[in-house]
Amino acid sequence: MAHIELPEGIPPGIRGLMTYRPETAKPLNELVEVLLRAPHSLSAGERELIATFVSSGNDCKYCQSIHGAIAAVHLGGDEALVAAVKDDYTAAGVSDKMKALLNIAGKVRESGKSVTTEDVENARRQGATDLEIHDTVLIAAVFCLCNRYVDGLATWAPEDPDFYRQRGALVAANGYGASILMK
């Protein structure tokens, strides 16, 4: 049961909270839309992998499940790749650049101060741009927010993987601003 009283029939995870408090939902949705879906040299699938990896590290069931499902849709249905990144990204079938960015995201999850000059130089050597490094840091930081918001208020997370597959397909198609209103 959630820590605060949410209206009955409210959607699970962060969407229930966004329905409860639309004033804060608006900038949160805008931020996630820009970071995860706007035109970028990192694909939407790669950016969702970063979000999934951080949410998995923070042990947030709802966020890692929904963003893992969205990532899989963007990656042509490759759920095994999403699972591999969560399990051990250094051995997963992603580029060396992505591995260097996932390393940075994992550091940010612990603390901003954990990111070293070496981590950043390594990402640059693998071809990462300043914008890609910036956005990786910010995506990781934003999911440290979302994970704490979802779990700090003890929101409900469905068990059924099909729930996340269906929602993931909707969000991958329509985005975050629109998704809040969709059942």
Add this chain to the structure above:
Amino acid sequence: MPHIQLPEGLPGISSGFAFRPETAKPMRALAEVLLRGPSTLSSGEREMIATLVSTRNDCFFCQTSHRAAAAHLLDTGQGSTLEASYELVDAVRFDFQNAAVSPKMKALLMIAAKVQVSGKSVLTGDIEAARQAGATDLEIHDTVLIAAAFCMFNRYVDGLATFAPTDQQVYDEMGAMLAREGYVRESKQGA
């Protein structure tokens, strides 16, 4: 030196904001609604929650700038001075259980401190204690989200190794400006 080439001469988060205006806009809007929008918690109280979380995350720029914003917003009572306000904010930063704030604020600060560690650290007992001290569901919601938001802002500022001034006078002026003008404004200076 910052990890990436950020616009020079801008302190802390404002250098990240100038580098990436597309993400700056919703981040500023989120801070504005959470810390300054209509609420039964005063802006000074909400800035103290932000300051506690930033202190525990050891983010020098955020804790120093929001400490100053809180001090400029707080009214410590008759004969209130800025110095007394700073003393109160520091008492909250380092030992909120013994600070001169209401039992409700202490219960909300406890929830914020738990969120700083992990969302899962917040227990039903923490929420019940806040309710018993008079906190509403919206106050509890906003406390959790302010704490979560500063776990983002702190990681953004330190994860890019942004430049943080060391002169306290700079932060006092920044705090006065934030208290006066808030987070959504034309100027690119300050937090």
